[in-house]
Amino acid sequence: MIIKWDNKVGPVIVGKYPEKISFDIDLAVKVYTTQFAGSSSPFSVIEIGDWRIASYYLPREKYIFALVLEDEESGERYENKLFAVAEKFSKVLQEKGIVEDLPKLYSELASAGYTFKRSELYERVETQKLLEKFLDNSLTELEPTFHWEEGFRYINAEKFTGLDPIDTKVLLETLSRYRILNRRACDSALTCPNCGSYKIRIRYRCPYCSSFSVQKSNFIECFLCGTVDVEELFSGIYYGEPDKYYCPKCEKELKGLSLDYRKILSQNRCENCKRIFPEVNVSVQCTKCNYSVKLANAKIVEAPLYTLNPDCVEEIEKQLSHIRVKRIISSLFKEKGWKVETPGIVAGSDNVNYEFDIVASRPEIMDKEWSKNVLPGGRITIDIVMDREEVKKEKVMNFVGKNAGIKPIQYILVVIPKLSDEAKQLLIKQEIMYCENEGKLSEAPPLIESLASIDFQELLA
Ligand SMILES: [Zn+2]
Ligand SMILES: [Zn+2]
Numbered sequence: 001m002i003i004k005w006d007n008k009v010g011p012v013i014v015g016k017y018p019e020k021i022s023f024d025i026d027l028a029v030k031v032y033t034t035q036f037a038g039s040s041s042p043f044s045v046i047e048i049g050d051w052r053i054a055s056y057y058l059p060r061e062k063y064i065f066a067l068v069l070e071d072e073e074s075g076e077r078y079e080n081k082l083f084a085v086a087e088k089f090s091k092v093l094q095e096k097g098i099v100e101d102l103p104k105l106y107s108e109l110a111s112a113g114y115t116f117k118r119s120e121l122y123e124r125v126e127t128q129k130l131l132e133k134f135l136d137n138s139l140t141e142l143e144p145t146f147h148w149e150e151g152f153r154y155i156n157a158e159k160f161t162g163l164d165p166i167d168t169k170v171l172l173e174t175l176s177r178y179r180i181l182n183r184r185a186c187d188s189a190l191t192c193p194n195c196g197s198y199k200i201r202i203r204y205r206c207p208y209c210s211s212f213s214v215q216k217s218n219f220i221e222c223f224l225c226g227t228v229d230v231e232e233l234f235s236g237i238y239y240g241e242p243d244k245y246y247c248p249k250c251e252k253e254l255k256g257l258s259l260d261y262r263k264i265l266s267q268n269r270c271e272n273c274k275r276i277f278p279e280v281n282v283s284v285q286c287t288k289c290n291y292s293v294k295l296a297n298a299k300i301v302e303a304p305l306y307t308l309n310p311d312c313v314e315e316i317e318k319q320l321s322h323i324r325v326k327r328i329i330s331s332l333f334k335e336k337g338w339k340v341e342t343p344g345i346v347a348g349s350d351n352v353n354y355e356f357d358i359v360a361s362r363p364e365i366m367d368k369e370w371s372k373n374v375l376p377g378g379r380i381t382i383d384i385v386m387d388r389e390e391v392k393k394e395k396v397m398n399f400v401g402k403n404a405g406i407k408p409i410q411y412i413l414v415v416i417p418k419l420s421d422e423a424k425q426l427l428i429k430q431e432i433m434y435c436e437n438e439g440k441l442s443e444a445p446p447l448i449e450s451l452a453s454i455d456f457q458e459l460l461a
C-alpha cells in the first residue's frame with residue numbers, strides 16, 4: 001500500500017496490490033495517524049485489529065509505504081527493503097503521481113522476506129554472474145565505496161550483476177545470509193534516522209540550553225571584578241600594549257597570573273545562556289530534512305566487505321554447472337522450435353504433479369494420433385543430476401518414481417559426469433533413458449541433440 005497525506009482530505013491510498021485486498025481508507029487513516037503519532041523511527045510494525053502492518057514513513061514527502069504481514073510474521077526483515085523501495089519510488093511518485101508497476105514493486109518487497117530455496121537463489125541470473133566472477137578469480141572481494149548521495153556502493157558487483165545500487169546490496173546481503181558469501185565489518189557511516197540522507201553535519205550544542213551558539217576558547221577570569229570572558233577580549237592591543245591584559249569590564253590592567261586573574265583553558269561557552277563548560281553535546285543535523293538528533297541516536301549504516309565462503313566453492317561449482325547444462329539444453333530445444341519450460345510440471349497418470357528441470361514440448365503435434373508412437377504426450381522431460389566423481393544409486397532412486405508416474409511420456413536423465421555401475425544397472429532395469437556428460441559442459445549430449453533435432457514436418461509428411 002502506498003498512502004499519501006493530502007492537505008485537503010487527509011490520507012489517500014495512492015496504490016495497493018493486490019487490488020482486491022480489503023485494505024480501505026479507514027485503515028489507511030489509522031496507519032497514518034499511528035505512524036505519525038508514534039516514535040521518531042520512520043519504520044514500524046503496527047497492529048490494527050487483525051492487521052499486522054510493516055510501514056515506512058517519509059515525513060518530508062508525507063508518503064507511507066506499507067506492507068501487510070502474515071499473522072506471526074516478524075516485520076523487521078523488511079525494514080531495509082521497505083526503506084529502499086520508499087526512497088526509490090517516492091521520486092517516481094513525485095514526478096508522475098502514480099507507481100505504474102505496483103506488482104513488480106510488491107514482488108521486490110516480498111522477496112526481501114521470502115526465504116529462497118538455495119537452488120532458487122542460484123537460479124537468479126545476477127547470482128550466477130557474480131559467483132562466476134568469484135570462481136574464475138577475477139573477483140576476490142567486494143569492498144564498499146562511499147558516495148554522498150547513495151551511501152555505500154559495491155561498484156564491481158553492480159557492474160557484474162547489472163543491478164542498481166540498492167538491489168545489489170540486497171543481493172549481497174541475501175547471499176551472505178545463506179553463507180555463500182562471508183561478510184566482515186569494514187566501514188560504516190552515519191545517516192539521518194528521519195530521511196536516510198548521508199549529508200549530515202556534526203554540530204556542537206550547549207548541554208544546558210541546547211543552543212548551537214557554542215564557542216571553544218581559552219578564558220580569563222578577572223579577580224578584581226569577577227568577569228569571565230574569552231582571552232582575546234582581555235588583550236591590551238586596544239591600549240596599544242599587546243603584551244598586557246586589561247579587563248574589558250573594569251578596564252584595569254591585570255598584572256599577575258593567580259594574583260588578579262586566572263586562565264581557564266580550552267572550555268566552551270554558550271552565547272545564549274552564557275554558561276562555560278568543558279564538554280559539549282554533539283548532535284547530527286541532516287542537511288536534507290533538517291532533522292537533528294543526538295549523535296548516539298543517529299542511524300549507523302554498516303558496509304561489510306564480502307568474500308566468497310571457501311566452504312561453498314564446491315556447491316557453487318555444482319549449482320552453476322547444473323544451471324549451465326540446463327541453459328544449453330533448453331536453448332537447443334528452443335532453437336529447434338520446441339516450447340521449453342524450466343522447471344516444467346507434468347501431471348502424472350497417478351494425479352501427482354511431477355516437476356522436471358526441463359520440459360520440452362511440441363504443442364502442434366500433441367493432438368495428432370500418430371504422435372503417440374513418436375513423441376507420447378507431445379513432450380520430453382529431462383532432469384539433470386550431478387555429483388563430484390560419479391552419481392550413485394541412492395541418488396538415482398529418486399528419479400525412478402517420476403519416470404513411472406508420467407509414463408509413457410519420454411523421460412531422460414542427464415548425468416554429470418557419469419553413473420556408478422550400480423546406478424547404471426538400476427536405470428537399465430527400469431528402462432530409464434540416460435546420457436552421461438563427462439567433461440564437456442559446453443555442449444548438449446548427443447542423445448539430446450538428436451532428439452531435439454527430430455524433424456516433425458518430415459514425419460508429418
Ligand atoms: Zn534527513
Ligand atoms: Zn546554553
Ligand SMILES: [Zn+2]
Binds near residue numbers: 223247249250
Ligand atoms: Zn575586571
